Amino acid sequence: MTFYQTIAEGLFFAFILLVILGSILTIRTKILMHTVLGLAVAFLGTAGIYFYLGSMFLTLMQILIYVGAICIVLVFGIMVGYTPTEVADKTLKDWRNKFLAISSAVTAFLLLMACVLKTDWVPALGEMRDFSITHLGEEFLYTFCLAFELISIVLLVAIVGSIILARGGREDEYETIEHLRSAKGNYPNDDAQ
Amino acid sequence: MMMLSNNLNTYLILGVFLLIAGIYGLIQHKSFIGMLVSTELVLNGAGVNFMAFNRFLAPDPAVGQVITLFIMGIAAAEAAIVVSFILAVFRRYQSIDPNEVKELQG
DSSP states (O other), X not given: OOHHHHHHHHHHHHHHHHHHHHHHHHHHOSSHHHHHHHHHHXXXXXXXXXXXXXXXXXXXXXXXXXXXXXXXXXXXXXXXXXXXXXXXXXXXHHHHHHHXXXXXXXXXXXXXXXXXHHXXXXXXXXXXXXXXXXXXXXXXXXXXXXXXXXXXHHHHHHHHHHHHHXXXXXXXXXXXXXXXXXXXXXXXXXXXX | OOOGGGOHHHXXXXXXXXXXXXXXXXXXXXXXXXXXXXXXXXXXXXXXXXXXXXXXXXXXXXXXXXXXXXXXXXXXXHHHHHHHHHHHHHHHHSOOOTTTXXXXXX
């Protein structure tokens, strides 16, 4: 192993460490903003893993879409919907949740590790090693053309639907606010309560 | 010495780790946003698995990249939908704790 290979291997371990530490921060912390921070760290590590798997394009897309778009959306969700009065209470329900989480995670881990380690993975015959973006774009627009168009429609419908969902019920709220303002009241808590 | 970055099992075990971290967080988190974040971890693990098989086993190395890009698109759509759900639920209940949203529990 040459000097540069050692450096590359060390960087690989650094990326794996980023993924593991980010995931642990994501699932262990009680503060929601730290959860999203851990998610961003795990996504950055995964981007490095994609680089080692030979795809520069997916590395950039991972950083652009996951770290740049999804994490921002989640931060917006936290800023609008987060109630800081939530206190972590050690009740019985908490312990039951933790037990369920650990048992299901351990079961899935053992099953999947048995699958990974017991299977003899055989590479396909006639491999072509063309990782270029040109080949990727040809696959997108010839072989996977229908799926590509469907994904764009799904994204459009999801975004329009989320706008409609997030706007729903605002007229009532405006009426209540105006009503309470004219009655010199406070901000309305919720008419459901 | 065998290089770990050139071994399929390393990537598969990393994908398994991301999956079980997502499952653990999905059950253990006490807010909708935490559960959404854990779901993103699961999808990310699926992407790592696809890329690993694409690099080591697949005959055409573009297919796994295409499917991983599809997973990213689905994850983006899912995040947008779920965040707007969370906004609607928060407006209705003033809370994002899944234990307090019990109207459909039966």
